[in-house]
Structure formats: structure tokens, C-alpha cells
Amino acid sequence: MTRRAVPGALAGRDVGFVCGLTWLSPDVVDALLDTADSVPPAEALASVAVAADVDFVFVPAGAAWAADAVAILAAADIASIWSVTGVFGRVALSLGWVDALRMTAAEPGALAGALAEALHDALVETRAGIAAGVEAVLVADDLAGANGPLVAPDYSLDALVPCYRSIANAARAVGVPAVFHSDGDVRLLMPSLSRAGFSAIHLAGIAKNAWGACYTAAHSEGLAVLGGLEAMSVAHAVRRAGERVGRIALADGLLVCDDGGITTAEEVVALTAAIDIAREVFAAGTTR
Numbered sequence: 327m328t329r330r331a332v333p334g335a336l337a338g339r340d341v342g343f344v345c346g347l348t349w350l351s352p353d354v355v356d357a358l359l360d361t362a363d364s365v366p367p368a369e370a371l372a373s374v375a376v377a378a379d380v381d382f383v384f385v386p387a388g389a390a391w392a393a394d395a396v397a398i399l400a401a402a403d404i405a406s407i408w409s410v411t412g413v414f415g416r417v418a419l420s421l422g423w424v425d426a427l428r429m430t431a432a433e434p435g436a437l438a439g440a441l442a443e444a445l446h447d448a449l450v451e452t453r454a455g456i457a458a459g460v461e462a463v464l465v466a467d468d469l470a471g472a473n474g475p476l477v478a479p480d481y482s483l484d485a486l487v488p489c490y491r492s493i494a495n496a497a498r499a500v501g502v503p504a505v506f507h508s509d510g511d512v513r514l515l516m517p518s519l520s521r522a523g524f525s526a527i528h529l530a531g532i533a534k535n536a537w538g539a540c541y542t543a544a545h546s547e548g549l550a551v552l553g554g555l556e557a558m559s560v561a562h563a564v565r566r567a568g569e570r571v572g573r574i575a576l577a578d579g580l581l582v583c584d585d586g587g588i589t590t591a592e593e594v595v596a597l598t599a600a601i602d603i604a605r606e607v608f609a610a611g612t613t614r
Contacts, residue, residue: 329405332382332461335581336503336526338550343575343608345582345601346382346552347594348528349409350374357591368394375404378598382583384409384464387451393458400459407505408455412467413489414477416444430481437485445489452496463497463504464528465490470510472531479514487518494523505552507586511536513543526550530585545578554580557587561596568603575604576611 331341355370358377365373368391375383382405385395396406411419417440418426429437452463467486469477477486494504506524508515509531519527527549529540544551554571574580582604584597 328403329381329400329461332405332407332581333501333503335579336462336505336550338525338548338579340579342612343582343605344381345605346380346384346405346407347375347378347597348384348584348586348588349386350383350588350594354588354591354594358594366394367391368398371395372398372402372404374594375399376402378594378601380583380598380601381405382407382461382581385455385460387411387455393454396455396458396460405461406455406458407462407464408452408458408460409464409466409507410448410451410455410493412465412486413441413444413448414469414486415467416447417441427476430477430485434481434485441485441489445492448489448493449496452493456497456500456502460502462526463493463502464507465493465504465524466507468510468531469508469515470512470531472510472533475510482515483518487515487522490519490524491522498523509586511540513540516543516547516549520547520549524549526552526581528583528586529553530587541574541578541580550579550581552581552583553585554582555584555597555600557584557589557593557597560584560600561593564596564599565603568600569607571600572604572607573611576608 334341335344355374358374385392385406385408387408387410399406469482497504503525505526506519507528527544532540541551560567571582575582
């Protein structure tokens with residue numbers, strides 16, 4: 327697998343087994359390197375990705391070293407998925423989550439100006455990633471949680487999806503696929519996200535009994551799916567988790583990665599072990 331194959335996988339094409347890691351904090355990366363020497367963040371992230379033998383890694387667009395990471399990862403033949411904070415997340419960070427969520431219900435029109443500013447900033451970051459040579463752009467906006475929606479679906483459809491469409495169009499205009507991330511069950515938004523130009527979705531923070539339904543719904547809307555491995559729980563059942571996602575990847579083309587919940591180096595070790603098992607399951611299935 328080369329990084330050039332990752333956009334094809336995100337578009338739903340059969341390119342073989344594809345795997346990656348999502349957001350890795352600097353503390354986790356440093357712990358994985360286990361060295362007393364100071365390593366620049368971009369080099370450190372690339373070193374961890376190479377050691378994990380993954381095809382892609384999420385690169386946070388807001389990091390000062392993000393463009394350097396894209397170049398170093400490309401030299402290692404690893405795809406960069408450029409993670410851009412979504413418009414609602416930006417507004418919520420500015421106003422406070424409680425106030426922002428309240429306003430979506432009580433006075434939704436009052437957020438229009440703030441959303442426009444947030445969209446401008448998100449587009450600037452998107453274009454910076456494209457200029458750096460990323461293989462995909464991911465819009466990360468947490469609109470739901472494990473217990474249900476945080477933002478009312480009607481508000482998301484009316485006010486937020488048009489902003490997401492602008493970001494997806496900026497990427498697609500130069501042939502870069504767009505991916506969407508939200509925690510929680512966002513099945514109600516999937517048809518609109520597909521029409522807005524997203525080719526894939528990263529599923530995370532979903533109750534175990536709902537993950538399969540979300541996966542099926544995404545595929546029915548033509549969205550490729552990233553995910554399958556819960557960072558916090560894989561360590562307790564590495565083989566079972568790896569075999570499960572390996573079978574899904576073999577059957578339906580899942581891009582295997584974590585759910586975005588990595589908090590420790592030990593979780594990365596368990597995840598990469600599960601990915602190795604998934605790769606073996608996939609390989610065994612394709613040689614039968």
C-alpha cells in the first residue's frame with residue numbers, strides 16, 4: 327500500500343487493506359518514542375506512524391508543525407489526513423459549549439456571524455493543507471455523543487451542513503477527498519453529508535449496539551467508513567477486535583483505525599497489534 331492509494335479507498339474503491347491512526351497527542355507520541363532526546367513534533371509523529379506500519383495518520387491543521395509533518399509523512403509514503411476543526415466546534419470554543427448549544431435552540435440566527443467567521447478560518451486551514459500536499463481533508467465537528475445529539479439535527483442541516491459543503495467543495499475542486507467526523511450517531515445527517523460532497527465518514531463515540539447500524543447507513547449513502555477500533559477497549563480483547571475489523575474490511579472495505587480516543591502509549595501499542603491481526607485476517611481472506 328502507498329499513500330497514493332488512500333484517496334481511492336476513501337472514494338470507496340477496492341485498493342486492499344488500509345489502516346491508520348487518528349489524533350495522537352504530543353505526550354503520547356513522546357511516550358512512544360521513549361527517548362531522552364528532544365524530537366521535533368513533525369518528525370516524532372512520522373516516526374510513530376512508520377513504526378506502527380500504517381497507511382495514513384491524522385494531522386491537526388492548527389498545529390504549527392502540521393505542514394512539516396505532511397512532507398515528512400509523504401517521504402515515508404504515509405498519507406496525511408488533514409484534520410480541520412469544524413465551524414460549530416470553533417464557535418463553541420469561543421463562546422463556550424453551554425452557551426453555543428443553548429443559542430442553537432433559543433436564538434439560532436444569532437450564531438450566523440460567528441459561523442461565517444469560523445467558516446472563513448476553516449477554509450484558510452483547508453487550503454493550507456491542500457497546498458502542503460495532503461491526501462484528504464477531514465472536517466471534525468462533534469454534533470452528537472454516545473447518548474444522542476448535542477446539536478439539534480434541524481439546526482445541523484440548516485446552518486452547519488452548508489458550511490461543511492463549502493469546505494468539501496474547496497477540497498474536491500482540486501481532487502482532494504473530504505471526510506467528516508463527529509462523535510455519536512449522526513445517521514440523520516449522512517444523506518446530506520453525502521450530497522454535500524463528503525466521500526467518507528469517521529465513526530466514533532457510538533454505542534456498541536448502534537455501530538453496525540451506523541456503518542450500514544453510511545455505506546447506503548455511498549460513504550466509505552473509517553474506524554472500527556475503540557481505543558479504550560481494544561487492550562482488553564486485542565485479538566477479538568483485530569479479527570472483527572479484519573473481517574469487516576475484507577467484506578466491505580472498512581478503513582481500519584481507532585475512534586479518536588487515544589490517550590496513552592499503551593493504547594497505541596494495543597491498537598497497532600489489533601491492526602496487525604486485522605491485516606492477517608484480510609490477507610488470509612484474499613488468498614482463499
